Amino acid sequence: MLVVFFMVSVVFTGCLEDDEEVEETLSDEVHDDSAISYNVTVNRLEDVFNSMNYDGEYYYTEDEWAIHDISEIVEIDGMLMFGVTGKAQEDGYNCGLETWYIFPGESTFTPGQCLLSEKPAWHAEYVPSNDGALWAPNFHGPHTMYYTLPMSNEDSHEDTQSCIGMITATGTAPNLVWEDHGSPIICQEEGEENNDDPEPPALDPAIFIDDDGRMYMVYGGAHIWITELNPETGEHISGDPLSWDNGDNGDYVHLANGPSDAENDGDPWIEAPYIHKEGDWYYLFVNWYDCCQGVDSTYEIVVGRSESVTGPYLDETGTDMLEDGGNLVIAHESHDVIGPGHAGIFEYGTGEDKVQVFTHHYYPDDGEPWAYAHARTLTWEDGWPVVSQEQWDPMDYW
Numbered sequence: 001m002l003v004v005f006f007m008v009s010v011v012f013t014g015c016l017e018d019d020e021e022v023e024e025t026l027s028d029e030v031h032d033d034s035a036i037s038y039n040v041t042v043n044r045l046e047d048v049f050n051s052m053n054y055d056g057e058y059y060y061t062e063d064e065w066a067i068h069d070i071s072e073i074v075e076i077d078g079m080l081m082f083g084v085t086g087k088a089q090e091d092g093y094n095c096g097l098e099t100w101y102i103f104p105g106e107s108t109f110t111p112g113q114c115l116l117s118e119k120p121a122w123h124a125e126y127v128p129s130n131d132g133a134l135w136a137p138n139f140h141g142p143h144t145m146y147y148t149l150p151m152s153n154e155d156s157h158e159d160t161q162s163c164i165g166m167i168t169a170t171g172t173a174p175n176l177v178w179e180d181h182g183s184p185i186i187c188q189e190e191g192e193e194n195n196d197d198p199e200p201p202a203l204d205p206a207i208f209i210d211d212d213g214r215m216y217m218v219y220g221g222a223h224i225w226i227t228e229l230n231p232e233t234g235e236h237i238s239g240d241p242l243s244w245d246n247g248d249n250g251d252y253v254h255l256a257n258g259p260s261d262a263e264n265d266g267d268p269w270i271e272a273p274y275i276h277k278e279g280d281w282y283y284l285f286v287n288w289y290d291c292c293q294g295v296d297s298t299y300e301i302v303v304g305r306s307e308s309v310t311g312p313y314l315d316e317t318g319t320d321m322l323e324d325g326g327n328l329v330i331a332h333e334s335h336d337v338i339g340p341g342h343a344g345i346f347e348y349g350t351g352e353d354k355v356q357v358f359t360h361h362y363y364p365d366d367g368e369p370w371a372y373a374h375a376r377t378l379t380w381e382d383g384w385p386v387v388s389q390e391q392w393d394p395m396d397y398w
Contacts, residue, residue: 083137374391
């Protein structure tokens, strides 16, 4: 749920190998695919990076760009796109969120657009302490993105804990025009610190559309919940972003808690939920432990499954995810990668040719950049997901 970013001419490795391989600024290229130019010209993210001053710690050259809280990949207008958390609002950076692209015939991530540099009025109304950075985007189709509006980390503020917003796009990628919904989708006032009846902060939204067309949002931190949205409006089914606080808790179902062996003063942590359906089973991916600490992060991704979208979600031993259940999917011990987080799944092809791509961020062990992203192939064994050791090459998609 924090930030930073990346880019270079190496396939999803997350680290620049040497200066000779990074001589070109990719966003200045014309990507040759039937003589079509894929240059970003509207709210160009790389212009923001290039105009930043060097008083801070990052975001100035390609080896310092970072990716954090990567969304799933989506297809749009013949290219691939994903969303990323915004950065700290300093040193000339002013984007709320970011999009990045994988252009036709390429394997690299290329900076896309700077979103919500002008903050919607409702942000100041609901979460006035927010410093401008928005977190953890997730797509509903390629033209609708949900995001987190967090409060400041300063304890002195008494505003709403957090809200989830929505932004929609028109036009043609990569030069889309994004517009905020104009009001929050969900807000939570007390958050996980309300121990008598803990509600999840409105963090890390992920959208799931069931086979019957019903639309759900799974979200939270410290506790993971699911609630239903109106598929026509994208808003909460109650029409009230504060429906939890107004006593309508029947619309919210508690799915998972963090691990009881967490070492943060006895405070188990869980966040970044993502639901995927495979066959007759619903799979809930979540993150345990600490994120956002660079190479000191202990994030890992675990999963449980259920025969119902609203749970209960159990691991392979039958343990409920409300009570420490969770199969390990990817962690430092399994894939030699520090702090993998924010699962997402992108599918292409059909039948025996179907490919599933599992995306996550991580922290390079040399700290350069601060955070980055990997994409790996996903397979299934005995009804459980298996993430490849090798990274996926987008050339397979093209």
